Amino acid sequence: MYFLYIVTAFALLLSFVASRKKTLKAIKIAVKKFVNILPAFLTMLILVSVALFFVPDKVISNYLGSNNKFFGMIFASFFGSITLMPGFIAFPLCGILLKKGVPYMVLSAFTTTLMMVGILTYPIEKEYFGRKVTVIRNVISLFIALIVALITGFFFGEVF
Amino acid sequence: MKQNSIIKIVGISAYIVFILFSFINGFEPGKRIGENFITFSKGMLGVLPCAFILIGLFEVWVKRETVEKHFGEEAGIKRYVWAVLLAGTTVGGLYVAFPVAYSLYNKGAKLSFIFAYIGASAICRVPMTIFEASFMGIKFTAIRLLVSLPLVIISSILLGDYLEKRNYKIMKGK
Numbered sequence: 416m417y418f419l420y421i422v423t424a425f426a427l428l429l430s431f432v433a434s435r436k437k438t439l440k441a442i443k444i445a446v447k448k449f450v451n452i453l454p455a456f457l458t459m460l461i462l463v464s465v466a467l468f469f470v471p472d473k474v475i476s477n478y479l480g481s482n483n484k485f486f487g488m489i490f491a492s493f494f495g496s497i498t499l500m501p502g503f504i505a506f507p508l509c510g511i512l513l514k515k516g517v518p519y520m521v522l523s524a525f526t527t528t529l530m531m532v533g534i535l536t537y538p539i540e541k542e543y544f545g546r547k548v549t550v551i552r553n554v555i556s557l558f559i560a561l562i563v564a565l566i567t568g569f570f571f572g573e574v575f
Numbered sequence: 576m577k578q579n580s581i582i583k584i585v586g587i588s589a590y591i592v593f594i595l596f597s598f599i600n601g602f603e604p605g606k607r608i609g610e611n612f613i614t615f616s617k618g619m620l621g622v623l624p625c626a627f628i629l630i631g632l633f634e635v636w637v638k639r640e641t642v643e644k645h646f647g648e649e650a651g652i653k654r655y656v657w658a659v660l661l662a663g664t665t666v667g668g669l670y671v672a673f674p675v676a677y678s679l680y681n682k683g684a685k686l687s688f689i690f691a692y693i694g695a696s697a698i699c700r701v702p703m704t705i706f707e708a709s710f711m712g713i714k715f716t717a718i719r720l721l722v723s724l725p726l727v728i729i730s731s732i733l734l735g736d737y738l739e740k741r742n743y744k745i746m747k748g749k
Contacts, residue, residue, distance in 0.1 A: 419622065419625050419626075419634065419666050420609035420625060420637075422629075423625040423628055423629055426628075426629060426632055427628065427632070430632050430635075430636065432699065437635045437636065438635075440631075440633075441628070441634065441635040441636075441659075442628065442631055444630070444631040444634050445624075445627040445631030445632075446627075446631075447614065447628060448627055448631070448673045448674065449601065449623065449627045450629060450741050451726070452674065453740075454583065454587075456619070456623075456670070458586075458614055459670070460584065460612055460615055460619070461586075461587065461590050461612065463711075463712075464608045464611035464612035464615065464617050465608055465611075466609045466610070467611045468604060468607050468611060485625070499615075499623045501582065501618060501668075502706050502707065504657045505709050506706055506710040506711065507710060509710060509711060510710035510711065510732075511674070513711065519711075519715055519735045522711065523714075523715070523719060526707070526719075527693060527709075527723060528653050528720060530668075530697045530703075531694065531698060531723075532699050533669050536670055536673075539670055539671055539673055540669070542673075543673045543677040544673070544677070544745055545745060548738070548743075548745065549647070551734060552690065552693070552694075552734070555730045555734065556694065556697070559694075559723055559726045559727060559730065559744070560723075562726060563718075563719055563722045563723045563726070564724065565714075566718065566722045567715065567718050567722075568696075569716050570714070571714075571715075
C-alpha cells in the first residue's frame, strides 16, 4: 500500500519537473475520470455492503464444508462469484477452512471465482466495456475457475 | 439512459436514508450494512486516487506508438508477457484493472491484450499471490497459477480475435 503512494508521489514529482503543463493536464484527466466512474463505484459499494450482510463468512463456511465435494465446489464457486472480499480476509478464512478439513478443490473454486468472477463489480465493468463483453468475460472466468478447481483436486488426490 | 439514472439516484438516496435511519434508531442489520460500506470504501479510497493519477500521467506522457508497439498488433506473442507483468504489479483488484485497461485500449492496445491483462490482474497480483501461498501452501498457489494463467491467455486470444473479426469496438457505457 505504501509502495503505491511512494510510486505515485515519485511519478508526479518527475512529471512536474519535466513539464508543469502536462502534469496539470494529467491531474485534470485523473479527476475527470474518477468523478465519471464514481456513481458506478458507489453502486458497487452498496451491493457489496448488502451482499456481505446476507452472506457473511459463517454462512460461507457452513456451505463449503458440505459433505459432497462436488456440491461444495459448486456452492464455493457460487459464493465466490456473488461476493467480493479483499485477500486479507479471504485467505485467512480459507486457511481456517483448510484446517477444518475442507478439500483443496472447494477452496480453489472459492478463491478463484472470488478473484476472477465479479457480479458485484458488474456496474463498473459494464461502464467501461459494455454489457456484452462483461457477461462473456465473467462466464469464461467461471469456467476457468471450475477447471482450476478440478485440476487442483486432481493434484491433491481429492477427485478419485 | 435518463430513466436509468433516475432509478439509480432514487436507489442510492433510499440506501443512504435507510443507513442513516438505522444508525439513529439502532436498527442492527442496517448498522451492519453501513459498517460494511465504510470498511470497503476505506479500502478502495486508499487505492483509487493514486490509481487514477497514474492513469492520468500515463495518458499524458505515454505515446500511442509505444502502446501499439508493445501491446498492439505488431507486438505478437510478447504482448501477453507484458500483460502478465503489468498485471502482477497492479494494486487493488479488478476495480483498478478496468480503468487501466480502458486507457490502454484507447491508446491502441489490442483487445486480446486487454482481456489477458484484466484476467491476469485478477489472479496473479504479486502481493496477493504471496499472501495466498502463506495460507494455502505453495503447491496450491503454484497449481492455481500454472493452470489459470494459460487458460486466461488462451481465452483472451480467442475472445479478442472473435470480437475483432466482428469489428467490435468498445464504447464506454454501451
